[in-house]
Amino acid sequence: GAVVSQHPSRVICKSGTSVKIECRSLDFQATTMFWYRQFPKQSLMLMATSNEGSKATYEQGVEKDKFLINHASLTLSTLTVTSAHPEDSSFYICSASTGFWADTQYFGPGTRLTVL
Amino acid sequence: KNEVEQSPQNLTAQEGEFITINCSYSVGISALHWLQQHPGGGIVSLFMLSSGKKKHGRLIATINIQEKHSSLHITASHPRDSAVYICAVRSNQFYFGTGTSLTVIP
Numbered sequence: 227g228a229v230v231s232q233h234p235s236r237v238i239c240k241s242g243t244s245v246k247i248e249c250r251s252l253d254f255q256a257t258t259m260f261w262y263r264q265f266p267k268q269s270l271m272l273m274a275t276s277n278e279g280s281k282a283t284y285e286q287g288v289e290k291d292k293f294l295i296n297h298a299s300l301t302l303s304t305l306t307v308t309s310a311h312p313e314d315s316s317f318y319i320c321s322a323s324t325g326f327w328a329d330t331q332y333f334g335p336g337t338r339l340t341v342l
Numbered sequence: 343k344n345e346v347e348q349s350p351q352n353l354t355a356q357e358g359e360f361i362t363i364n365c366s367y368s369v370g371i372s373a374l375h376w377l378q379q380h381p382g383g384g385i386v387s388l389f390m391l392s393s394g395k396k397k398h399g400r401l402i403a404t405i406n407i408q409e410k411h412s413s414l415h416i417t418a419s420h421p422r423d424s425a426v427y428i429c430a431v432r433s434n435q436f437y438f439g440t441g442t443s444l445t446v447i448p
Binding site for chain 1: 375377382383384385386387390428430435436438439440441
């Protein structure tokens with residue numbers, strides 16, 4: 227089956243620093259990638275949808291200047307949490323598909339971000 | 343008010359039991375997804391439905407568009423089915439249920 231990787235799997239950073247999370251589709255070309263965050267014991271929240279070569283579409287309430295998303299190739303999307311604060315601590319998950327969300331999603335293993 | 347409601351929130355079953363997880367939604371949708379999240383956080387997309395019924399191995403998913411309701415069934419449950427099952431719908435945006443935590447005891 228299709229594999230999606232995320233790097234790093236876990237990151238701890240100081241408040242005010244920026245953190246970049248990578249999402250890669252290893253054996254297929256991902257036209258569309260999605261970024262989610264999940265707070266402890268809560269469900270997923272879609273943050274943004276990114277299509278290769280174009281600007282990401284952010285969900286209502288998600289600050290695009292805070293969460294920078296780049297989808298420069300068909301196999302790589304990055305999420306940068308800028309000037310991170312403790313409230314940004316969360317589990318960030320990406321998924322990828324060959325089409326829109328109606329197609330099968332392949333999820334990455336997630337990145338645990340802790341901001342001190 | 344949540345646009346997607348799941349029940350039950352927690353479920354414990356004996357190995358071999360038939361399991362049903364329910365999802366009700368209040369918005370018009372183009373598709374409904376069932377996701378499985380394992381304790382380590384990894385997520386697998388189980389089904390995408392827009393009508394009727396789908397089956398994959400021991401898993402069956404049904405949807406009733408008129409009643410705005412979907413069910414996920416697991417036949418002959420096994421401890422490896424222990425996970426959180428999440429219902430998600432696509433409307434004008436995406437809505438996720440809070441998940442059903444399933445524990446299957448040997």
